[in-house]
Amino acid sequence: KNQVEQSPQSLIILEGKNCTLQCNYTVSPFSNLRWYKQDTGRGPVSLTIMTFSENTKSNGRYTATLDADTKQSSLHITASQLSDSASYICVVREYSSASKIIFGSGTRLSIRP
Amino acid sequence: NAGVTQTPKFRVLKTGQSMTLLCAQDMNHEYMYWYRQDPGMGLRLIHYSVGEGTTAKGEVPDGYNVSRLKKQNFLLGLESAAPSQTSVYFCASRGKTMGLGEYEQFFGPGTRLTVL
16 A cells, blocks of 8 residues: 655754654655645645655755655755744655555644744 | 635534535646545545546545536535544645646645534
8 A cells, every 4th residue: 555654743843953854655656755844724835846866855944855765755954943833744646647646644843942 | 826725714514514615726727636634644635626527536535525617616515514524625736737747736725624
């Protein structure tokens, strides 16, 4: 069964610190992996997308990595800000005509001043 | 551009009542989706549409119906609400792509539904 597992479920860090969120998937065949940020009470917004040939992708203070061999991805946040408090969702797309998308349950990140 | 909008933002129903959630997009997207989001779970696809006048079942379609009479609107209906349908509902849309090319789903702000 295709699955996307994220860890940790929740994380609290101090403002200015770095953190790394993990995503492991079993989706096969693999097409791409996307990280979304979801602010409280809002819909998810895409941060990065990576295909199997890409190892890393940056978007400002957000850097995503992908290891297609081990089926793992991480999202690293540098110099965290209060506005980074949100849920971060890993989403993997199948490589098929159905293009099924599987959502992880997310990591809830809280930044404390 | 408003993007994807959803109405209402909040709703409380009693068991057995019916309601319709409205999703509207102004990006001329072909594809539209309805998801539900529950604590500790990833978004789950309820129904989707690949174009005006077409709909298809997703992962958890039971208890829901949809209609896509106009390209810009996608309606989600609950004919007889149950407490298990208490959730946050998200609508999303995306443009049409050729082959297996990449695309991005744009999400609405969500509708929080409570069924008592």
